Amino acid sequence: NAGVTQTPKFQVLKTGQSMTLQCAQDMNHNSMYWYRQDPGMGLRLIYYSASEGTTDKGEVPNGYNVSRLNKREFSLRLESAAPSQTSVYFCASSRDRGYNEQFFGPGTRLTVL
Amino acid sequence: EDKVVQSPLSLVVHEGDTVTLNCSYEVTNFRSLLWYKQEKKAPTFLFMLTSSGIEKKSGRLSSILDKKELSSILNITATQTGDSAIYLCAVNRNNDMRFGAGTRLTVKP
Numbered sequence: 001n002a003g004v005t006q007t008p009k010f011q012v013l014k015t016g017q018s019m020t021l022q023c024a025q026d027m028n029h030n031s032m033y034w035y036r037q038d039p040g041m042g043l044r045l046i047y048y049s050a051s052e053g054t055t056d057k058g059e060v061p062n063g064y065n066v067s068r069l070n071k072r073e074f075s076l077r078l079e080s081a082a083p084s085q086t087s088v089y090f091c092a093s094s095r096d097r098g099y100n101e102q103f104f105g106p107g108t109r110l111t112v113l
Numbered sequence: 114e115d116k117v118v119q120s121p122l123s124l125v126v127h128e129g130d131t132v133t134l135n136c137s138y139e140v141t142n143f144r145s146l147l148w149y150k151q152e153k154k155a156p157t158f159l160f161m162l163t164s165s166g167i168e169k170k171s172g173r174l175s176s177i178l179d180k181k182e183l184s185s186i187l188n189i190t191a192t193q194t195g196d197s198a199i200y201l202c203a204v205n206r207n208n209d210m211r212f213g214a215g216t217r218l219t220v221k222p
Contacts, residue, residue: 058209
């Protein structure tokens with residue numbers, strides 16, 4: 001049981017480049033989330049998917065897109081990376097939204113030059 | 114606007130001390146409040162609180178929710194160096210979870 005896995009672990013991009021962060025969970029959870037964590041700011045929600053086939057914006061969605069590929073996988077895409085997107089990105093999943101704890105992946109450290 | 118505020122932002126104590134971390138919130142559609150511990154990598158779940166006044170306990174850690182005061186505390190007794198981490202408070206709303214900025218706890222030998 002791997003829990004929540006993310007790839008890659010580290011990435012360096014140049015301004016304007018694009019990339020996709022991958023996330024998968026093997027806990028049969030319905031809901032999945034993408035967060036970014038910046039120093040002194042806690043975790044901020046970028047997008048979430050309450051169930052397969054649905055996605056919604058979170059607190060800081062600008063500059064990102066997501067795809068809920070199936071129940072297991074939820075990807076985050078940066079179409080044109082900017083230095084302000086330098087951050088640590090966490091994927092998480094929960095059985096359902098609202099009442100359940102979220103389980104987090106190990107994170108991706110992204111630097112945009 | 115919904116917000117979750119933690120205090121203090123950082124705290125340095127010595128082994129054996131007892132610490133109390135605070136979390137206050139103003140959110141619409143409150144469902145539950147959660148505490149996480151974050152060391153080097155991903156946050157790990159500690160407690161989920163939904164009812165006022167009922168203490169949750171795990172070893173030296175305990176937590177309680179006060180829905181009247183819109184707040185929660187996390188207590189750690191007899192602290193150890195392994196307790197050094199960032200402690201995150203989060204509030205589950207209808208659809209998502211809002212996090213506080215965290216309290217960085219450092220426990221010195």
